[in-house]
Amino acid sequence: MLEQAKDDLILVTGAGGFIGGHLVADLRRKGFTNIRAVDIKPLEHWYQRFDDVENITADLRLRDACFAAAKDARCIFNLAADMGGMGFIETHKAECMISVLINTHMLMAARAAGTERFFYSSSACVYAGYKQNDPNVTALKEEDAYPADAEDGYGWEKLFSERMCRHFMEDYGLTCRVARFHNVYGPYGTFDGGREKAPAAISRKVAQAKLTGRHEIEIWGDGHQTRSFMYIDDCLEGIYRITDSGIEYPINLGSAELVSINQLVDIVEEIAGVKLKRIYKLDAPQGVRGRNSDNTRIKAELGWEPSTPLREGMEKTYRWIFDELKAGRTDSVFTRDTIPAAAA
Numbered sequence: 001m002l003e004q005a006k007d008d009l010i011l012v013t014g015a016g017g018f019i020g021g022h023l024v025a026d027l028r029r030k031g032f033t034n035i036r037a038v039d040i041k042p043l044e045h046w047y048q049r050f051d052d053v054e055n056i057t058a059d060l061r062l063r064d065a066c067f068a069a070a071k072d073a074r075c076i077f078n079l080a081a082d083m084g085g086m087g088f089i090e091t092h093k094a095e096c097m098i099s100v101l102i103n104t105h106m107l108m109a110a111r112a113a114g115t116e117r118f119f120y121s122s123s124a125c126v127y128a129g130y131k132q133n134d135p136n137v138t139a140l141k142e143e144d145a146y147p148a149d150a151e152d153g154y155g156w157e158k159l160f161s162e163r164m165c166r167h168f169m170e171d172y173g174l175t176c177r178v179a180r181f182h183n184v185y186g187p188y189g190t191f192d193g194g195r196e197k198a199p200a201a202i203s204r205k206v207a208q209a210k211l212t213g214r215h216e217i218e219i220w221g222d223g224h225q226t227r228s229f230m231y232i233d234d235c236l237e238g239i240y241r242i243t244d245s246g247i248e249y250p251i252n253l254g255s256a257e258l259v260s261i262n263q264l265v266d267i268v269e270e271i272a273g274v275k276l277k278r279i280y281k282l283d284a285p286q287g288v289r290g291r292n293s294d295n296t297r298i299k300a301e302l303g304w305e306p307s308t309p310l311r312e313g314m315e316k317t318y319r320w321i322f323d324e325l326k327a328g329r330t331d332s333v334f335t336r337d338t339i340p341a342a343a344a
């Protein structure tokens with residue numbers, strides 16, 4: 001997969017993060033020898049880091065940093081964003097929207113560098129809120145992003161940046177490919193500190209209960225809210241396939257296996273071999289009531305869709321988080337407060 005020459009310069013932004021780290025690791029495994037990895041975080045806080053990769057710490061909200069990062073890059077995977085789970089995006093709307101600087105400057109830099117392919121990671125948070133009020137969801141189709149009523153802050157920024165990709169493609173001929181990720185999970189990602197998403201948060205809470213013997217779990221909301229969750233391996237496969245494709249519109253990249261948060265807790269309890277007393281925190285941030293990915297288009301376009309069973313992916317995710325906690329490691333050391341203000 002990925003029809004670039006193995007020695008073409010490939011840029012991954014957000015490479016110190018969850019998906020970016022896995023992408024760099026996988027590109028290396030696929031034999032790519034010329035990878036540039038950029039993230040705002042100091043290198044010691046990257047989830048995955050490799051000595052044979054050009055690793056750069058830079059703030060990509062800044063134009064010059066984007067131009068330096070994109071120089072000579074044949075293919076760009078633009079994953080950098082100030083983001084997190086519902087607990088973060090509902091309370092940091094301005095910061096989420098400032099990621100528009102990253103996407104604007106990266107597109108300008110890609111154009112100037114003559115980049116052949118530009119991949120942008122959008123999100124299911126672009127979908128209209130009024131389509132997601134019922135836990136018995138009808139899965140979201142690509143056209144359900146309009147008339148727009150995106151997740152305030154984070155979702156609007158993603159929707160705007162999607163459109164910017166489209167116009168850079170139409171007006172400047174930059175080949176852009178955009179995927180709308182639906183909840184990605186797996187090892188080597190955020191599991192504490194306030195930015196973690198449900199699969200990691202629940203794994204952490206169950207692992208903590210197991211390690212401390214305190215058999216309780218706090219659940220945000222009433223647990224009946226529904227979601228689908230895509231394992232990281234499927235996400236990477238989808239990124240390559242979409243990047244190589246002729247798909248010129250934002251397309252869903254998500255699992256269609258819908259579960260409630262209560263069912264997700266059941267799965268993790270079963271993996272861990274515990275049964276916990278559930279305490280529902282009804283005033284906690286919980287996002288839309290129900291959300292699933294309609295995969296009609298991706299199946300028609302690519303003859304493929306994410307297929308890792310949730311139970312299988314959660315097993316690997318839970319084991320990694322359990323081992324991290326058991327070893328006394330947390331990933332909350334690098335908080336948003338340590339990110340310098342953009343272009344202050």
Ligand code: NAD
Nearest residue numbers: 014016017018019039040060079080081121123181183184
């Ligand atoms: P992540 O937070 O682990 O990774 C994003 C990385 O971007 C972080 O390491 C962060 O330090 C970096 N970053 C933030 N601001 C930066 C800046 N100014 N300059 C350089 N780097 C900066 O998140 P992730 O889960 O790996 O997400 C990757 C992409 O996928 C993001 O664009 C995100 O919005 C999108 N996405 C993710 C999910 C998901 O479920 N994980 C869902 C939808 C969309």
